[in-house]
Each structure stands twice: as C-alpha cells, then as structure tokens.
Amino acid sequence: MPPAVAGTMIVCVRDDLQHVLANSRQIGRHLGIPGTSCPRYWASPALRRWQHRQMIDLRNVPGGPWHCAGGPIRLLDLAGMRHGAYVGASMRHAQWSHVVARTPVATPWSAFLQKHINDPQYTMDMATAAYHRQPRVQAMRMHNAAVYGVRLDLGDLEMFQAGAAAYANFHSLWAVCTDAFLTAEGERLEPASAHFADRISYLDRAARYLDSLDDSQRLLAVTLHQS
Template sequence: MAKNPARKATPPAATPTPTVSTMIVCVPDDLPRESLTAHQLDRHFGVQGNLSPRFWASPAMYLWQRGQMFGLRKGRPAYCAGGPVQLLDLHGMRHAASVGAAIRHQLFSQVVHGTRPATPWHVYETRHLADPTKYPYDTAAADFHHQPRVNAIRMHNAATYGTGQIALGELEMYQAGSMAYQHHSALTAVAADALITIEGAKLAPASDAMADRVTYLEQAHRLLAGIDPNQRLLAVAL
C-alpha cells in the first residue's frame, strides 16, 4: 500500500523510495519446497519477510496437487502464499480485484463530488526532499492535507471503518478514472508491489508516482503473461 502521510510520525528518508508491502518471487526450480520457509527467504532471495496468503488456488486442483502449494488455506476461494502458476487462479484474482475497484471508484466519486482534483502526496514529498530546509516535511504534509479533496476523503475515512475506507495513497490512481483504477487494481492483485524474476533480478517502481507504478506493472504483467505454467510463484509480505 502506498504511503499515507497522515499516519507518519517522522520525516521520510533522504532518498525517496517506493512503497513495497508485498513482493512476488519467481522460485527457481532447484529450490525444494521444504526450504522455502519464512526464515529462509533472506538466505535465498535477500528478502526479509513472511509468506503472504495472497494468491487464489485453482478450484480445479486435485487433492494430490495440494502438496505443491505454499501455505494453502481452506475456503472458497482457497488462499495460499503461492505454488505453480497452473495451479493458481490468477484470472479470478484479476477479475475480482477489478470488480472491487469499480465499486470503490464509484464510492470515491460520491465522496469527492464537487471538489477539485488534488495534487498527490508524492509531489509534495519530492519537493520536500529536494530542499528540506526551505520546504520542511511538516509544511509539505500540511499543504497536502489542506486540499479540499483530501479533506473530503479523510472525513469519509474518519466516519468509516474497514474496507469502506478510501486509500489516500491511491489518490492519483483514483483520479485517473474508473477504468484506469480498475486495471491498476487488477494487475496489482497479481504483481503486487515488486517482483523478483527467476534470474534473481528485481522489478519495482521507481517511486510511488502513478507513472512509475504503471511502468512496473507493464513489465511485471508482460513477464507473468509468458511465464511457464510450472513456474512457482511466492508472495512475501515485507
């Protein structure tokens, strides 16, 4: 999830970095399933995190195939941390994410009706990092929060709990329109925030700006679209 300045207690690091909450790892064939435990992630991939039940297991999976999955849970859909691509319901994940995004965008449109488009947080953060003395972090945060559209969203979130809240970190994606937000949500459902390829290369957006996120999603989706059905994917929460 992208940064939310309303919850930050301290100024950001001197070098801006993208928000990476979940990473997808393409697992090499020579790594046995038993070695892919949480405490082995750093050793094998240089990633410090825990297995994340992000993927949906295919409803057509046979009982004998369940042993190939990582952290498979009961339910429908059955969540898991990963497994062979052919045993993951990536299409179902993208479709569900798109439908949910359409509903959220409709709510967003109602919440911000009558307000002007707002400047996203990363613009203020970049200006602050370029000259922290002349443009302090507190000033940047205040300028962001004083925008009527941002206040409309914050007021809605203050009166709403759970999934009904609107993520301020996705403001730029919301403002790009309903279809753009649906596509962004659908692709992110599978590609998450970053990806490690089978060769060990890391793909990630250069920043939290939508243009950089789109570039990452283009690269990740192209890679995942042509991936071998037997390739194992693993979701890691950082």
C-alpha cells in the same frame, strides 16, 4: 524522486525450494530476501487433493477460495484474482466519486513529498499539512472518519483521479504483480519512483513478464521486512 516503497514481492522460485519454503518460511536464508511468505494467492478452484503438496502454505478460507503463498502458475487462480480486484476497485472508485463530487482536482502526495526531498526546510509536517488542506483530500478524510468499513486510501488519490478504468486496471494488475517482482533470471522489477506513472510502467513490464512464463513456473508471494 520519491522512492517507491515495496511491501510485497512476487518471486520466481526453483522447484527444489518448494518444500523448504513451505516448512520453514526462511525466505531470507534461501532466497536472500528479507521477508516471510504471504498467503495472498487464490488456489485454482480445480485444485485436487493430491496437488496440495505442490502448493506453498495452502490454507482453507471459509466462504472463499483456498489461499496460498504460491505454487505452480497452472494451480493458481490468477484470472480470478485479477477479476476480483477489478470489481472491488470499481466499487471503491464509484464510492470515491460520490465522496469527492464537485471538489477540485488535488495535487497528489508525491508532489509534496518531492518538494520536501528537494528542500529539507520544507518539513514533512508542512508537506502533510499542505496535502491535507486540499478540499478533495479533506472530503476523503472526512469520509474515512465518519464511515465504518472500507476506507478510501489517501495514497490512491493520484490513481483515483486517473479515472475509474485506470484505477480498476491498476488494482487488477497489482493483485498478481504487487509492488515488485523477482524474475527467474534474478532481475528485480520495481517502480522507478512512487509516482503513478512509474508504477504503471512497472506493472506493464511485470504483467508482460508474468504472461510470458510457463505454467509450470512456481511463484511465491513474500511480505518484505522493511529495514
């Protein structure tokens, strides 16, 4: 099966590593993960100045919530992140629906990639060309070429086709779980493949684990370095 590519990971970290990670960002040295801290979290709007030292890589973003790479769950605005992602995804899906109106359902990219994996003579260029020839994909590419601003991710096609609610819920959960999750017990949670069904299974498991954590647990978002 085509492997899932993890660009971002959420890590449960020990209290004693907080200041080390905040000062050096040497994630690989201290956590054994090839990556750097990623200030993607929203800090709680109730965050007090004396609590700033509990956050990792806290940044003031003009016109928006404070961002950080991590901190105790109780000081992160996970609910706000999920809501914002849901609203944004709902708007993108509405735009996508307009762009691809009356085009037939398309075969997702993962199917073409799987065919390439199964048969090396079916080259990546052939797979890409076949994927791009589909009317629905052509409509998305034409939109991206003509419109300045928010683009429609061709990699999201399978999610788009699952419907507005599925697309919005996926991005709502992805906002707080991202591509992979390293638990406090050292278990790495991630999708079994790039297929949408496996990505859903991962998010379901990761979200349930996240909900089970004590609000004192520290989380860290990491941008992974690809080898």
